[in-house]
Amino acid sequence: MTARVVEFDRTWSRFRDDGAVARLRAGETVDLGPDAPALLGLYDRLEALSDGAVNPLVGGGLEALGYDAGYSLRPMGAPVAAPAWSSARRDGSTLTLPEGSVLDVGAAGKGFLVDAVAAVVLATGQQCVVDASGDLAHHGPTSDAAPLGVALEHPADPSRAVGVAELAPGRALCGSATNRRAWGQDLHHVLDARDGRPARDVVATWVVAGSAAEADGLATALFFLDPVGNADRLAAAGWPDLEAVWLDATGLHATSSFTGEVFA
Amino acid sequence: MTLPRTKKLTLTTVAAATLLLSACGGSDEGDDTTPTPSPEAADETASEEGSGSYSAGDYSAEGSYQTPGGTQSVVVDLTLEEDGTVSAVTVEPQADGGNSEQFQTKFAGGIADKVVGVKIDDLNVSKVSGSSLTSGGFNAAVDEIKAEAAA
Known part of the structure; x- marks a missing residue:
């Protein structure tokens, strides 16, 4: 492994x-x-x-x-x-790539690795929950079909949660927030590749999906895409009824498909 | 700032260490670790009976890691059972100012007003998901614990 x-x-x-x-x-x-x-x-x-x-x-x-x-x-x-x-x-x-291009798989790479680690464990016939510091895949015991309660950390206060996801076996949850990997006025690690500027409107996102790679990548995409207003596009792209929670300047939001609770 | 990020892990030590390793993806952070061994509660009797290569007991280690906001550190405490399982893990980020704190303050002003949230201690949850950047330091600290327990 x-x-x-x-x-x-x-x-x-x-x-x-x-x-x-x-x-x-x-x-x-x-x-x-x-x-x-x-x-x-x-x-x-x-x-x-x-x-x-x-x-x-x-x-x-x-x-x-x-x-x-x-x-x-x-x-x-x-x-x-x-x-x-x-x-x-x-x-x-x-x-x-065109010379000088810099590949960065930060949007989905960590989730992809969560899935890869889970696959190594599952191949041995064992169940597991892979938790890569909050990006996690639930492959735990399915006999009792118990969901995993996961607190959604408040971006401004790690001792508080803005919600709780009930993660079913076989599902993965990834979150992204701009508060910690930030280093100056409005500078953080979630960039809009089209202009190279940090995302401005969304502060934190969480996505539940069938794989951690998808959840991780979609958590980044939601910094630029309202999942309610773009539900049709998401469905066309293969992600219907997306389970998502996000925090923007207007407050906390969740899609109707989200399984869990949000405190707003 | 104290955060019991993971209260009960029922993984084997090998699995736990590997999962943590998976979180350090991008770089080899956390080289600058300061081990603070304190196996004061080590159970010598149990360790003699154990079949694993680690000694049972309570361990603590501190790891530091680079963030865009500067060097930060976490203290990891874990309890190792005689059968080699980790029965308890706590992670305490050592808040020490710098950019991270400034940003938390800034965001707190804008968002905490709107969304208060609930104390995680008051919730019945197994995991926490949020912005992640403690993995390098966490991993370094666990490596210290492994080295100490295997000695």
């Missing part, structure tokens, strides 16, 4: 200079291995759904704002829009 995690990190991390991301940046064609079709395929769906706001080439934009491998945390000039995802060339698991 550790080997699985280490390999994933080596392949996909933007925070190391010996991995695939560095070679892609130099314009090389890189084989990203067996995870690539599924992970990049998910990004295809998210990119289309969000009209390009979610784009795995957002890494350069994050660096421009100072969220780089060295954590310089000083913006270097104006925000930088990501190269169009359509400019990437794919062939199976290989990828070629």
Whole structure:
């Protein structure tokens, strides 16, 4: 299991200079291995759904704002829009990017890894709950069909919750919030790839989905997409009746499909 | 700021450590750890009977990690049973000002007014989901505990 995690990190991390991301940046064609079709395929769906706001080439934009491998945390000039995802060339698991492009799978990569770790455990015939610091997949005992109670942490006060999700076995929950990975006036890690600027309207999101990868990626997409107003688009993209909770300037919201309770 | 993020884990130590490892995705944070071993409640009798390679007892370790808001740290306390399972884990973020606190204050002004929420201690929940960035420090701290218990 550790080997699985280490390999994933080596392949996909933007925070190391010996991995695939560095070679892609130099314009090389890189084989990203067996995870690539599924992970990049998910990004295809998210990119289309969000009209390009979610784009795995957002890494350069994050660096421009100072969220780089060295954590310089000083913006270097104006925000930088990501190269169009359509400019990437794919062939199976290989990828070629325009030189200088910085791959960043931060939107869905962690959830993807949660699923991968769960798969390792499930392959041994054991059940598990994988909790990657709040991005979690429930593969626990199904005999009593007990949902897992998960507090939705208040973005401004970690001792409080804005709601509780009742996570059924076989489901995954991921959250995203802009409060902690933030480093200056209105600077945080959830960028709109189209202009390279941090999301402004939404502060925190949670999504329950059939996999942690989907929940993680959708949690990012909801910073740019109201799931109620875009329910039809979500359904067309393969995510009907999305279970979501989000906090924006007008308060706390949940879709009617959300299983649990919100305190607002 | 004290947050009992996970009250009861019923995982084996190996599974727990691996799951935590899965959370550290992006980088190798948390190299700068300060072990504070305190196996004061270690049960020597139980450890002799145990078949695992770790000694039963209560352990505590502190791990630090880099955030965009500066270096922060968490203290992890866990109880190791003689059969190798972790019966209790608590994580206490060590709030120390810096950007994170500034941002929490800023957001608190804008949002806490609208959404108060409920104390997590008052809820019957197994897990907490929110913004995540304690994993590197948590992982480093657990590594210290593993090294100490295996000694």
